[in-house]
Amino acid sequence: xENVEQHPSxxxxxxxxxxxxxxxYSDSASNYFPWYKQxxxxxxxxxxxxxxxxxxKKDQRIAVTLNKTAKHFSLHITETQPxxxxxxxxxxxxxxSYIPTFGRGTSLIVHP
Amino acid sequence: xxxxxxxxxxxxxxxxxxxKIECRSLDFxxxxxxxxxxxxxxxxxxxxxxxxxxxxxxxxxVEKDKFLINHASLTLSTLTVTSxxxxxxxxxxxSAPSRTYGYTFGSGTRLTVV
Numbered sequence: 001x002e003n004v005e006q007h008p009s010x011x012x013x014x015x016x017x018x019x020x021x022x023x024x025y026s027d028s029a030s031n032y033f034p035w036y037k038q039x040x041x042x043x044x045x046x047x048x049x050x051x052x053x054x055x056x057k058k059d060q061r062i063a064v065t066l067n068k069t070a071k072h073f074s075l076h077i078t079e080t081q082p083x084x085x086x087x088x089x090x091x092x093x094x095x096x097s098y099i100p101t102f103g104r105g106t107s108l109i110v111h112p
Numbered sequence: 113x114x115x116x117x118x119x120x121x122x123x124x125x126x127x128x129x130x131x132k133i134e135c136r137s138l139d140f141x142x143x144x145x146x147x148x149x150x151x152x153x154x155x156x157x158x159x160x161x162x163x164x165x166x167x168x169x170x171x172x173x174v175e176k177d178k179f180l181i182n183h184a185s186l187t188l189s190t191l192t193v194t195s196x197x198x199x200x201x202x203x204x205x206x207s208a209p210s211r212t213y214g215y216t217f218g219s220g221t222r223l224t225v226v
């Protein structure tokens with residue numbers, strides 16, 4: 001089955017700095033890679049996603065890059081703000097099953 | 113967008129009793145529903161996949177007789193924790209896939225067994 005590794009587990013930055021979270025996956029058939037933000041006690045919220053036919057996608061301060069050859073994808077947050085503090089999860093799934101495999105999560109802390 | 117409503121949001125029950133958690137897709141048909149369990153500061157662990165009109169598929173290590181899943185309609189899936197014990201205390205959350213919105217999560221249920 002799919003295996004998703006996510007790093008780092010904790011990331012602490014100063015407000016205004018950039019934050020990068022990296023994930024690798026094992027199944028070359030995976031073709032959908034969503035990123036979720038989860039605040040304490042709440043549901044994960046989709047913040048951005050990318051499909052395997054695209055190398056990069058950007059939405060305001062958030063961008064995701066995908067390297068299919070190396071099987072890794074990354075989340076980039078620029079100009080971080082305290083409200084960006086949360087746990088971020090990456091996931092990978094293939095179109096056939098739609099069952100996502102989640103990374104272990106990254107706790108992002110943005111210091112004012 | 114796609115919305116999944118999950119109830120209850122929190123529940124406290126006595127050891128040995130059963131608890132039912134419901135997830136409803138409000139504006140789309142969810143032929144599949146994923147059920148996850150999340151311990152504090154940990155990731156989402158898939159417990160089972162329910163499919164409308166058929167038996168659920170359980171992940172390895174998940175007791176199907178303890179965690180009963182029913183997906184009787186295209187808009188409702190339920191998870192019943194039977195004979196709950198304190199070690200079953202956790203955050204349970206459902207998720208339904210949609211082609212347009214990826215995976216839509218319910219709001220989660222915090223179960224505490226005392």
